[in-house]
Amino acid sequence: MFSATLKSVLHHARYLPLWSALTVMRWRAFDMRSRGLGTTLGLVMRWFPPARARFAREAKRVFPDMPRKQRVALGQNMGRQMGRTLFEIYHDAEFQTHHHKFQVSGPGLAALKQAQAAGKGAIILSGHFGQWEAIRAVIKMNGMESGAVYRPNKNRHYERRLKAGIQAGGNPILATGRVGTKGLVRHLRGGGIVSILLDEKYSEGVQIPFLGHDALTSLSAAQLALKYDLPLIPAFGTRIGNGNTFRVEFEAPIPHSDSLTMTRSFNDILSARIMADPEQWYWMLRRWDGVAQG
Structure with a gap:
């Protein structure tokens, strides 16, 4: 029972930041909300040490000679891209109507x-x-x-x-x-x-x-x-x-x-x-x- 309760609390805690970001931006236009979540995940990749370290481990494998400053910028840009992608998947029904x-x-x-x-x-x-x-x-x-x-x-x-x-x-x-x-x-x-x-x-x-x-x-x-x-x-x-x-x-x-x-x-x-x-x-x-x- 305690284990299940703890698991539920952890699930809520890990989802709360994303839920908050989506809620704050919910009244904006689709592309503005997409950019907003992209900016948020980009900042996470730059300033949240576990995420930055995990990215660095993988990027160094492929780009061993890349300067640290360039690698940090790459991680932040990746975060922006993936934040936008995540938003569009969460709102896929609307996204699929944007044929243009x-x-x-x-x-x-x-x-x-x-x-x-x-x-x-x-x-x-x-x-x-x-x-x-x-x-x-x-x-x-x-x-x-x-x-x-x-x-x-x-x-x-x-x-x-x-x-x-x-x-x-x-x-x-x-x-x-x-x-x-x-x-x-x-x-x-x-x-x-x-x-x-x-x-x-x-x-x-x-x-x-x-x-x-x-x-x-x-x-x-x-x-x-x-x-x-x-x-x-x-x-x-x-x-x-x-x-x-x-x-x-x-x-x-x-x-x-x-x-x-x-x-x-x-x-x-x-x-x-x-x-x-x-x-x-x-x-x-x-x-x-x-x-x-x-």
């Missing part, structure tokens, strides 16, 4: 439409880069709908808000794990589309280079694409300009070969985008945990 914000390009969208016209499913691969929900917004704009695979949050308040936002972007929403995997297979076999963020650590995965260092990576998306003959389409929603607009690019499907080669290809694609625009990637994923670094 999306600049769409790339051959992958035509490949997606072709697969749907043939009654086939498709797998969209992305990462915690820019605004990944912009991808599903564009899919909806084109008369289709993409489900999503997500990792449930342990904090029940964050989980409630995040899940509601993700569901507004398209269904079904499938949690990681055995039950979610079964639902994913049914959805794909039935001709559905699913979007997967493939840049989280997967403990049962294989070591594949990511940003120059081995990272535990799941092969399941490529395995499903091969098993059911589905296109595996990398897509990215990059925040551009003043941060209110997005360049949504659907790259050509990754050629079918074997699951390791295909997954490595995606890791290389995402790594290149991060190196070109590092503040748009969420560096707090502990991406290389569980792998001995040489």
